[in-house]
Structure formats: C-alpha cells, structure tokens
Amino acid sequence: MEVTKDKKFKDETPEKTEVQDVTDLFGKYGAWQIRFLVWMILGGLPSCWNNLVIPFLAPEVDYWCQKPSVSLFDNMTTEEWKLLAIPKVGSEYSKCSMYDIKFNGTEKKDIFINVNKTIPCANFEFDHSLYTSTIQEEWSLTCNNNWLISLSQSIYMAGFLIAVLVTGQASDRVGRRPVMLLCLFIMCVAGFVAAFAPSFTVFVIARFFIALGKSGLYTTSFIHLMESCGPEHRTWLGVGSGIGWSIGYVTLPGIAWLTRDWFMTQLVITVPGLALVSLWWLIPESPRWLLSQEKMEKAEEVVKKLMKINKKECADLPAALQQIVNKSKKKVENDEKKRHANMLDLLRTPGLRKNSLVLFFIWFVTAFIFYGLSLNTNDLYGNPFLNFFIAGAVEFPAQFLAFVSLKYFGRKMPLLASLFIGGIACSLTIPVPADLQWLRTTFAMLGKLCITGTFVFIYIYSAETFPTVVRNVGVGCCSTVARIGSIIAPFVKELGRATNPNVPLGIFGAISVFGSFLVPLLPETNMHTMMDTLEQGEEFHTKNPKKTKPEKLELATVSRPVEV
Template sequence: MDEDPIETAIGRFGKYQTWILFLITVGRFPTEYQLTNVVFIIPSVEYKCLDNNVTNYCPCANPEYDTSSVVSSVTSEWNLICDKTSLASLAQSMFHVGILAGSLLLGYISDRYGRKIVVLISLFFEVVFVAISAAVPVFWMFIVFRFLIGVMVGGTMLCCYVLLIELCGKSFRPYIIGLQEIPFILGYVTLPIIAYFVRDWRPLQLATSLPWIIVAVYYWLIPESPRWLITVGKRKEAIELLTYIAKINSLPTDNIEAIVAKVEIATKNQQATSTYADLFKTPKIRLYTMITAFIWMFCSHTFFGLNQYIGRLQGNIYLNVMLSAACLAPGLIIVVIATLYFRRKVTVMGSFITAAVSLFVFIFIPSDLRAVSLAFAIIGLIGAYTSFVQTYLFTSEVFPTVIRNTAIGFASIFARFGGFIAPFVVNIGIEWASILIFSGIAFGAAVLCYFLPETKDITLPNTIEQRERAKA
C-alpha cells in the first residue's frame, strides 16, 4: 500500500493525537528522571578518611564525605567506596537489567494483549516502585527495587513510543520522533534544579515520583492502538475507536469500515500474535533483527556511559548536567529536520560518527581546559542521544506491525547489555581508555547501520510477508 489507510481515517496528527501526546508527556516524567538521576543518587563522592586524615584514601573504615554538593546519596549512606565501588556500578547496572526484563516481557505482552495495558501498568507501577525505593532500609532492597523500576521504565520507553507511532500517519513520523522526546529533555533539564534544592537522595526519589500517581486516571483516557486492533482481528473495536478519533479530528466517518477492510485484506492469513521466534524465521527479518540488536547495544552503551561520565567532570555538577541537558534540545530540532529531508541511514550514521569523532578528540584535550572538555563531552552526548532517538524510529519502520514491539523489545535486550556494562567502563580508572571504548563502539554502530534498508516515507508494513517482499 502506497497510502497509509489509518492516516486517511484519522488524519496525520490531529486534536486527539495531540491530547494523547500530552498525557504521555506528563506521565513519562518519572521515567526520564530515573534515566538520568544516577549522577545525583549514586554519585562518585569525595571523602576524607578520618583514620589518617588523607583524602580519598583506601581502605577507609571511617570516611567523612564532602556534602557541599550532594548531602546524602546511596554511595555515602552505604559507604560504596574503595572495595565497594563495584556495588555502586551494580546498583546502576541492575536498573538496566530491569529495563532489559521489561522490554522483553512487556514488549511481548504488548504485542499479544495490546499497547494500552502495558502503558498503564508501566506508568503506574514505576511511580509506586520509585517511592518504595526511597524508604528501603538496606542496600540489597534498594538493588531489588532499582531492578523493578527498570522493568517499568522498559515498558514505558517501548510501548508509549509505539502507541504514538501507531496513532499518527506516516507523513507525521519525522515530527513525532522529536515530540515524544520532549519529556526526556524537560526531565533532564529540571532534574538538576530539583536536585539542587533536594540534596538528599530519599526525598529526591519521592519528589520525582509521588506527584505522578495521577497516572491512575489514564485507564479512562489512553486508547488502544487501532493498528494493533485491526492486526489481531478486533474489527468492531477498531471501527469504533477510529470513528471516535475521526469525529474529534473533524474528519468524515462514513469511510471507516472500508478503510478497516482494506487493512484487513493486507493482513489476511497472517499470524495475529507474535513470538520472539518470528524474528528468526525469515531471511530479511532475521538479518535485520541481529543488526538492530547490536546497534541498540552500542548506542545504549555510549549514551548511558557518557551521561554518567559528565557527572564526574570537574566543575559544578548541577551546572554541568543542566548544560548538557539544555544542549540536547537543539539536537531534537536537528533530528526532525534530518528525518524530514534526509535518508534514514545517512542521518543515523551521521549521529554515531559525530559522537565517535568528538569523543576521540576529547582524549587529547588538556585537563586544564575544562570548558573545552565539557563542550566536546556534550557534543559526544548529543551525537549519542540523537542516534538513540533516530534508532527508535528506524527500528519501528524496519519491522512490521505484528512483530514491531517484539522486535524493539528484543533490540532493547541488547541495549540493556550495553547499559549494564557502561558504569563499569566509566569506573575502570583510566579516563582515556573509557572514552576510547565509547568512541570505538559509536563508530561500530555507524558501520552496522549501512546494512539496514532505507525506510524514509514508507507506509508501516503490517505483516512479515510485506517486509520480506520489499525491495530493500
């Protein structure tokens, strides 16, 4: 199909889609805070060892922590220094293990039982788990809830995005890729402001979660994906939902049944629900699955590693994080323009190469040039971030509806491996080696993108057969 029937029925992005975007933007703030708060709740801390009055001396039984920036953190409360430094990395890595589990489990549930149920579960229970994590008395319990938070973050990141993509028309996808990142930018910018006034990690967790308990009312506000309803054979529900959306968007409704029938014909005799095995049954899907998996792993490793590393740069931690967050906003504008006017592979590869080159240059900058070092670190972060944003869009266009969430969920598994390893790379103790690893991996991701099909301006494929028949 050259045209997008769903776009014909409900418009490319009208009043109703704008309302859903607003709801998801508001509901996602706790997710964005958890993705970036590691620099404030599990920071690298300075301390004086009272055993011998030597700064940062190990081993140290009686440390006195520097509280000029962060008054209380997970690191200082449970003394995650010296031989316990790896536990600090583990705390962050368990978060990524949780995202892995959430992407795997909730991605499958979303393809099997619908986008709506997973969006609701993820948004609500993330708030609950973050609030509970602020009250745990022992470190191992914090680790457990850090994992559970990650599970919900995985579901939120995956299914909120797919729901938005499936509610809009193909001509609006370049814009939605930027719009759906608004909560991340706002969360990243506002987090250091909140953390500046709330310098104890427990109240900070509460402040960035409990106000969003209002997402419970989303049960009556968030719709199911009409594309998913048609794909799994729920014809009546799809017609009712499309008719409702069309009325709100001031579009005709007399052609809804014909449009649904057209999509049904295109998906006839295809598997309504998917399993991870479907990613490996056909040659093109199998190849694309493995390539996107490694791209996601490399992308996640670079982005989350740099995000944590910026918190360690010399200077004011709150200012450094706020500057890096603010600089990501222009990156979104670049992404929208790039996806509108340039081919997908060119823009994604360009972002990865930008990150790789800027980080390589960073290695050779003298340590006393703090502003220059911060500038190149931020450029690297922007490259990693814009590549991550575009990779979501690229992957959602490569795979058909019946396995779209499953495919992104599988890729997210590998992304979590990258995120899991990143804190340990940051903490290896040799700065140039850490940065060189991040640079090399970003360049490797750029090379892999070359082997994926071009997807700019295509109608989203609904079936595996449609993707296998495609020329690219």
C-alpha cells in the same frame, strides 16, 4: 453509509466514502490525539528522571576515615584530622585508609601515630559541601563496595529488557489499557519503596521494578498513540512524544540542585508520576486493538467517546466498525504467507545477515556510549549540575540537526559522520592538559551531541533496511542489543577507576570510530522503495535498485522512543 466530517480538521475522510480505517471514524488527528500526546509528554518527565537520576543519588563526593568518638578529637577540624591521620595517595588524601593511631590520654601529646602502618577505615565521614545526603553515606557504599552503585544501575537497565519481553506480549493479549495501568501502578509503588528503602538491596529491587513499570508504560502507550492516529501524523506525533524526555533531562539537575538529598530527590521525581493516574479517566482502550479482538460493543463505546472529543459523526457506526473488521480479516488471510518470517530470517541470507550484524553493533555502541556519557557527567570538570544540564540541552540541537541531515544527505553519510565525529570528540578528551579541563568537557559534550543524533539515524535506517516481513522483528532485536549496551555502560566507570580516568572516554571514542567504519557496508536506503519480502531484501543488496519517491514509513520505529 455516511461519515460526516468536521471542517476544523481538513485531513479527514471525505463525506461519502467507504471507511478504510477506524481513524476515519474518530479522526486521524484532533483534540483526542493532542490530549494523548500531552499525557505522554508529561509521562516522559518521570521516565527520564528515573533513568538518569543515579549521578545525583550517588554523586562523586569526597569521604575519609571518621575520627574516633572520644573527646580528644572533638575540637579537631576536618583539615587537622586529615593532616594528622590520613595518608596521601598522590596529591589527594586516601578515602579508604588511615594511619594506625594509638592514644592513652586526653591531650594531643598522648596520641601515637605509626606512619609506617595504615589500617582500613572502620567508619567514614563525608563531604557535605555540595550534597547533604547520598546513598553512599546511607548504606556505606564506599571503597570496595562502591562498585555496587554501577551494579544497581545495570540491574535497573535489566528492568527495561524484561519489560520488552513481557509487556509487549501482554498488551497484545489483554489490551493496551490494562497493561498501561498495571505498569503505572508498579512504577509509582516502586518509586516510593525506593525512597523509603530500609536497605540497599530493597532500593535496587525497587529500582528494577521502576524500570520495568515505566518502560512497559511508555512502550505500550507509544503503540496506543500510533494506533490512534492517521499514518501521515505518526512521525511527528512519535517525535513529539519524546519531548518529555528532553524536558526531563534539562530539569533533573535543577531538582537535584534544589534538594541536594538523595531521599528528597527520589521523592520529588516519584510524586509527579501520580498525575499519570489520570489515565484511568482520560485514555480508553485502543479501538484498533478492540476491533482486532472483535470486541464490537466495547469498540463502539470507545469510538463514540473519541468521536465526541474530535467532533465527528457517523450515520451507522456499528456497520462501519463491522466493515473495518471484515477488511482486516481479509487482509490477514491474504498476508498469511508473509507472517511465517521470523528472527532467524535475519541471518539466513548473506546480504541481510551482514546488514543485521552491522546494525546490531551500531545499536549496541550507540546505547553504550549514550548512557556511558549521560551517567558519568560527574567525572567531568566543573559544576556537576551545569554539566548535566548541558548534556541534556544538546539533545535539542542534536535532534534538529539529525532531521535536517536526513532530509538533505540521506542515511549513510549522516550516520557515518555522527559516529566518526562523536568518536573523535571523545578521544580528544584524553590529551587535554590539566589546566584546560573546560576543553575536555566541551569535547565530551560534542560527543554526546553526536551520539544523540545517531539514535535518530539508526531508528529510521533500521526501519528502512529490514524487509516488511521481518521489520518489527529486526528493529526489536536491535533494541534488545541496545539494552545490553546500556546494562554494561555503568561498569565502564569502574574500569576507569581500576586503570585510568581517561579509559572510559577512550573506549567510547574507539568503538564509535570503529562503528563508523562499518557504516559503508550498509546500503543507502534514502529514496528507495521499501522492501516487503525477504527475496526483495536480498536482491536489494546484490543489485543496483532504482531510486523512487520515498515511501512514508508507517511505523512507530521511525522516531526515537524514550526507552532506548
């Protein structure tokens, strides 16, 4: 059998050799993988926009009791109305109550105000100096109903959790492409339903399906990309696929600034998703999945298409594909015993149980703080659009510093430092005096930078800590716990309203520092051979293993996916 190699790509299989993997046929890296990567980067934009858009759909805007609809108050300015009818709570006007006002004429002298009695607002007026329309105004999400905004974001995050449980199994059963197409359809339709929602309930349900669709789309396409490239290219392609998230983060405040209207903002972040319909023509089924299902004719058709794109040739393609299938069957038979390990094995032995519980907590803390800071930039001093942009911009240096730290300082110290410094930075926002609010924002952004780096660290650390037989299960459990943290995160804002505005950042700081104290309980995995069996994993934590040349992690989990 002869496989010819295009000179343009120098990392391919030699001309006359036994075919080991399907990527040996269509290329481990080439024009096809670049096309897929660009598609995923573009898909990352609406993914990030929908994840973080709530601060602009439901921003912190001022509101107060509406003036009565009678001619007596028509010529009264807003400030005159507030001074006349709205009591003060501290130094600010009340948002939810007004003095009991009676009037029986058409002149100001006919107005009777009982300053000893307040009544709840029947209707509200909103400050339109920064936003022309918000969902608070659209559906009266004020005062006692304001917590529904946080609930809507938690329900949105719950869509992630359902997507993890459903789409992963579905893509293994029916294929990557059908699941990607279905999730894309759900995401786009739900996006338009959210924009034109007739009620808040419909809006929340639509947002849930947006999360379910886009999370399933990204996760499945990420797996597809990892299956379609060589092992030596998985790390950088995985990292590159997250560029769309970072670009989306820094462009979202620009979209919100230009629209200033919740309906237009939702519409603008939904329409670009239609460009992903190109999936129908550009991205075929995963050839690796087709071979795993022994769909030989379809696999041959797809591989021929990819070979043409990457300019590869094979003298006897059907025989090469059959050879790959036969090798795969043999490997499955040899690995049958290893496949009995399951989630409970994470907690059976003392060493693995300790590491699993510590990693679960750190994942929870990381997602909890990341979304807590990202969704609450409106609470920081200064322009909300600029604050959000800065929070997104710090992702770029954070990820660069994270990878440099991993290269030169191992795993434990970078993770410990990011949690500790990030926690201290959040805590330092509390004593900042009122006239130095810019400093408070700076500390919060430093905390955001550190927690972004933590995401990079824990993906790699977790992949190296769990033995091969439970690695995917372990990282999957960690990701599930992280999603629970992101579901709870929006309600920290409500806790701050009920107690003190400093409470959220105080909580972020405390649990981050506490998490850093747990890091020393974990083993240093840098420069150690990765463990395969549960026995090797337990031995790793009871003895002093010899350091070796680090193995390449051939896992999608070594880079930070968008959906966290």
